[in-house]
Amino acid sequence: MLIDSEKATQTLPTPEYTPDHSPVQSNFNSRINTNSDSSLRTSTAQSHLQNEEKLRIGITGSGGLVGKTVVALALRKGHSVLAMDIFDSNNESTKLPKDLIEYINDDNDDNKIEYKYEKVSSLDYISYKKACKEFGCNALIHLAMIPNGNDLDDRVNPNEEEFKGNPQHEVHNQNVSMSYNTLSIAAELGINRIVLASSVNAIGLLFSKTRVFDYLPLDENHPCRPEDAYSMSKYFCELQADSFVRLHPEMRIATLRFHGVMSDDKSNKRYLNENHKGHWKDLWGWVSCKGVSKACLSSLAIPMNDQNFGVGQHESFFITSPTICQQVNTITLLEKYYPELFKENSKCKFDKEYFTKGNKGLFDCSKAKRLLGWEEVGFYYEG
Numbered sequence: 398m399l400i401d402s403e404k405a406t407q408t409l410p411t412p413e414y415t416p417d418h419s420p421v422q423s424n425f426n427s428r429i430n431t432n433s434d435s436s437l438r439t440s441t442a443q444s445h446l447q448n449e450e451k452l453r454i455g456i457t458g459s460g461g462l463v464g465k466t467v468v469a470l471a472l473r474k475g476h477s478v479l480a481m482d483i484f485d486s487n488n489e490s491t492k493l494p495k496d497l498i499e500y501i502n503d504d505n506d507d508n509k510i511e512y513k514y515e516k517v518s519s520l521d522y523i524s525y526k527k528a529c530k531e532f533g534c535n536a537l538i539h540l541a542m543i544p545n546g547n548d549l550d551d552r553v554n555p556n557e558e559e560f561k562g563n564p565q566h567e568v569h570n571q572n573v574s575m576s577y578n579t580l581s582i583a584a585e586l587g588i589n590r591i592v593l594a595s596s597v598n599a600i601g602l603l604f605s606k607t608r609v610f611d612y613l614p615l616d617e618n619h620p621c622r623p624e625d626a627y628s629m630s631k632y633f634c635e636l637q638a639d640s641f642v643r644l645h646p647e648m649r650i651a652t653l654r655f656h657g658v659m660s661d662d663k664s665n666k667r668y669l670n671e672n673h674k675g676h677w678k679d680l681w682g683w684v685s686c687k688g689v690s691k692a693c694l695s696s697l698a699i700p701m702n703d704q705n706f707g708v709g710q711h712e713s714f715f716i717t718s719p720t721i722c723q724q725v726n727t728i729t730l731l732e733k734y735y736p737e738l739f740k741e742n743s744k745c746k747f748d749k750e751y752f753t754k755g756n757k758g759l760f761d762c763s764k765a766k767r768l769l770g771w772e773e774v775g776f777y778y779e780g
């Protein structure tokens with residue numbers, strides 16, 4: 398890999414090192430297919446989802462914010478679930494709500510829906526593989542991760558002097574190992590449908606000293622320039638996915654770039670606008686927990702012989718709301734926080750008119766709509 402130290406903000410890795418299917422150099426040009434083909438494609442994806450195959454899904458990080466919702470949605474859709482996390486089995490996060498237990502038991506005569514929780518670390522290769530093998534998993538959703546500490550995450554507690562959280566080497570080493578283990582176990586066990594939780598931070602946003610945008614809104618073809626361990630680990634899981642589909646062309650992998658996931662009680666216009674507001678460093682984005690869960694399951698449900706997202710493919714997807722958190726014109730926030738974008742010598746290409754009306758989001762999720770039939774609701778500002 399060639400790195401020009403004078404151009405440290407340039408994309409890594411350099412293009413000659415970048416594989417064909419990489420999110421950095423995707424074979425899929427999301428800007429081209431925004432015509433009538435896309436609505437046809439979306440309706441095809443949606444019809445696939447209505448007839449989806451019942452799967453046996455291993456879900457790591459099952460006790461977390463996203464994990465709990467994904468587990469519940471998977472069960473409600475009739476899939477069997479092996480939930481895995483590092484909590485003891487008597488921990489509340491591992492328990493299903495009563496109505497879901499009743500639903501599984503009621504809806505279960507012909508086609509048994511199974512739910513099992515196992516305390517297993519995604520870092521423990523042998524136990525992780527054994528659990529997936531014994532349950533007979535044929536799909537994996539890997540959500541487990543450890544986040545950055547408060548040295549880098551100023552949302553947690555900006556005035557806290559004492560170090561809290563995870564040191565960078567642990568964040569990197571654990572997250573990168575967990576995603577590798579997931580892919581390697583899948584390859585060993587012949588599990589071909591895989592989702593890895595990535596993040597918008599793969600681009601290099603919230604935890605970066607500098608953010609460089611080549612164009613807005615951001616799509617999956619935009620270069621990734623992560624600086625910190627968490628963001629790197631998300632970018633690296635996407636590169637790992639590139640490598641695994643190259644070596645194991647029977648696999649299909651979706652890496653989903655979530656953004657500011659909001660629980661049900663917070664996914665509303667008032668909370669987002671008045672309390673949450675979003676963060677300027679990651680462009681005021683958000684997505685609902687339900688939306689994220691649907692994206693995970695849609696990514697597994699597309700038939701493996703699908704022409705646009707089938708066997709042998711790895712694709713990254715932005716999974717964010719079409720509107721920013723705040724009820725303001727997007728352009729006013731850009732002008733305030735990113736004045737450099739408006740200078741004559743700015744290298745960032747964007748249509749100022751487009752962001753002048755409404756609170757349009759700064760991430761283009763049309764690829765997820767076309768390939769997965771996925772779309773998030775927005776809370777639109779009419780101004």
Ligand SMILES: NC(=O)c1ccc[n+]([C@@H]2O[C@H](COP(=O)([O-])OP(=O)(O)OC[C@H]3O[C@@H](n4cnc5c(N)ncnc54)[C@H](O)[C@@H]3O)[C@@H](O)[C@H]2O)c1
Pocket residue numbers: 457458459460461462463464481482483484517518519520539540541542543575594595596597654655656657658659
């Ligand atoms: N929440 C967000 O806003 C957001 C945004 C972008 C991306 N993501 C990604 O989505 C995924 C889920 O996020 P979340 O918000 O639910 O996080 P969370 O912190 O709520 O849940 C993560 C879970 O992983 C578990 N875990 C940690 N180490 C583990 C290990 N070694 N083995 C097994 N489990 C382990 C934790 O116990 C926890 O239950 C993560 O990969 C995260 O990076 C989340």
